[in-house]
Each structure stands twice: as structure tokens, then as C-alpha cells.
Amino acid sequence: MSHMEAALAQARKAEKKGEVPIGAVIVCRGRVVARAHNVREKTQNALNHAEMLAIHRACRKLKSWRLDDCEMYVTLEPCPMCMGAITNARIKKVYFAAPSTTDLNWHTEMHHLENEQAAIMLKNFFASKR
Numbered sequence: 001m002s003h004m005e006a007a008l009a010q011a012r013k014a015e016k017k018g019e020v021p022i023g024a025v026i027v028c029r030g031r032v033v034a035r036a037h038n039v040r041e042k043t044q045n046a047l048n049h050a051e052m053l054a055i056h057r058a059c060r061k062l063k064s065w066r067l068d069d070c071e072m073y074v075t076l077e078p079c080p081m082c083m084g085a086i087t088n089a090r091i092k093k094v095y096f097a098a099p100s101t102t103d104l105n106w107h108t109e110m111h112h113l114e115n116e117q118a119a120i121m122l123k124n125f126f127a128s129k130r
Helices: 003-016 050-062 080-088 116-129
Strands: 023-028 031-037 070-076 093-098
Touching (some): 003 031, 003 070, 031 050, 050 070, 050 080
Parallel strands (some): 070 093
């Protein structure tokens, strides 16, 4: 079974549960380390996308948040939230089966409340690590 076929098998599991049929598989050095499918409806949790769950499971299995030796196979082009998690996990390659056709801009208002303390705290933290 190819890695994309494994992702499609996960999507079928989601579909059978009444979830949006999206599945994801994370592969590290040719070996599947995590599989997941959408469970947002069941859990009533907006974060439970297939990609997010697969990343969580891969991090737990590999005992690291750095997944830089990993690739993701997913049945739908990742949304901005999932792409943020993919980027933060340092996954270098993502293969997706279907492009997204959804307008993901829900017109959420963003407001910058400048706070010097927050900026200084982050600057000092990273300076101490280098």
C-alpha cells in the first residue's frame, strides 16, 4: 500500500463516522510513524484535523517536536492552521491528493496590542539559547 493509499484509508474511516473524509499519514525514513483522520464532529474540537492529530502522534512516537526527517501524505491540501503546525514541526515535504476549494478566510478580526514586555521576554529567551 502506498503512503497516499494509507491516507485514503484514514479518510474512509472518517467518512464512516460522519466526519469530513480527510486522512493523513506521517512517514519518517520510509516508515509510517503516525496515521490519523478528522474527528472534529465527534470531539467537538476545532483542532482535531487529521494533520494535527497525525503530528501529535508522530511527536509522541518519535519523542520530539522536530519532525524534520518526516514527510506528510494527506488527502486534502492543508488549511492554514495545519500548515502552521506542519511548519512548526519542521516537516519538509507534504504530498496532498486534492486541492482545497474552500474559502478559509472567515474574516476574523486581528488586533495588535503592542506590549513591550512580551517582545522583551521573547528576545531575552532566545538570546539566552544562542
